[in-house]
Amino acid sequence: MTMQPVIAIQHLNHYFGVGKLRKQALFDINLAIMPGEIVIMTGPSGSGKTTLLTLLGGLRSGQAGSLKILGREICGARQHDLVQARRNNGYIFQAHNLHGSLTALQNVQMGLEVHGMSKAKRHLIAAEMLEQVGLADRINYYPADLSGGQKQRVAIARALVSRPKIVLADEPTAALDKKSGRDVVNIMHDLAKQQGCTILLVTHDNRILDIADRIVYMEDGRLAQLPEALAPSS
Numbered sequence: 001m002t003m004q005p006v007i008a009i010q011h012l013n014h015y016f017g018v019g020k021l022r023k024q025a026l027f028d029i030n031l032a033i034m035p036g037e038i039v040i041m042t043g044p045s046g047s048g049k050t051t052l053l054t055l056l057g058g059l060r061s062g063q064a065g066s067l068k069i070l071g072r073e074i075c076g077a078r079q080h081d082l083v084q085a086r087r088n089n090g091y092i093f094q095a096h097n098l099h100g101s102l103t104a105l106q107n108v109q110m111g112l113e114v115h116g117m118s119k120a121k122r123h124l125i126a127a128e129m130l131e132q133v134g135l136a137d138r139i140n141y142y143p144a145d146l147s148g149g150q151k152q153r154v155a156i157a158r159a160l161v162s163r164p165k166i167v168l169a170d171e172p173t174a175a176l177d178k179k180s181g182r183d184v185v186n187i188m189h190d191l192a193k194q195q196g197c198t199i200l201l202v203t204h205d206n207r208i209l210d211i212a213d214r215i216v217y218m219e220d221g222r223l224a225q226l227p228e229a230l231a232p233s234s
């Protein structure tokens, strides 16, 4: 059986603005990511990494080329189809976007809301997930009472609790010190490998490149060759 890529991008171009202000942000992107792969995307500021991630996440619609998620075309898709596509993914962002008025447990339960399971089951699954990220003793804490690394671990638990096939992460370690950043990516790595989930992680943090199965490099809106300084040492 041949394995199909979970993310397949062909000849993708993207533009911002209209008329004279129209500016091309992505140029002829071609990339295939296989099930269970952990791919890190890095590159200079303004090179187009976040733009590509938001297109993949269905947070905006691609304009030209092909972008298939789990075999389904989302380039040029209608809003309704983009919303459907978003449901396949888990998201982890730099600012972790936790709800300040909800506890860690309630935040993680939000990741299960669309699955229509009983309250008791949601509680159990969310609590187990928090235990897996090392926060069993913090489930009833509010985000304001957690450290940056702990908040990011809640965000990971929320992203992975519904066992998504794809997790998209944008600078998940940017606000963290060295040790917390390392802990957070190790947890992401181990859980993803356990669940067979694919991760695409955008980062400037060269200290975490070693968790990737593959590193892709973006420069001036194009995928480019990885600079030698960033290549994994053999």
Ligand SMILES: Nc1ncnc2c1ncn2[C@@H]1O[C@H](COP(=O)(O)OP(=O)(O)OP(=O)(O)O)[C@@H](O)[C@H]1O
Residues within 6 Å of the ligand: 016, 017, 025, 043, 044, 045, 046, 047, 048, 049, 050, 051, 052
């Ligand atoms: N909403 C927008 N409107 C207009 N131009 C945009 C918009 N978002 C991004 N751009 C432009 O597209 C290009 C790519 O930006 P993008 O945020 O994708 O880069 P990045 O590689 O993620 O940068 P960073 O590492 O700093 O987050 C930049 O030139 C940016 O100015």
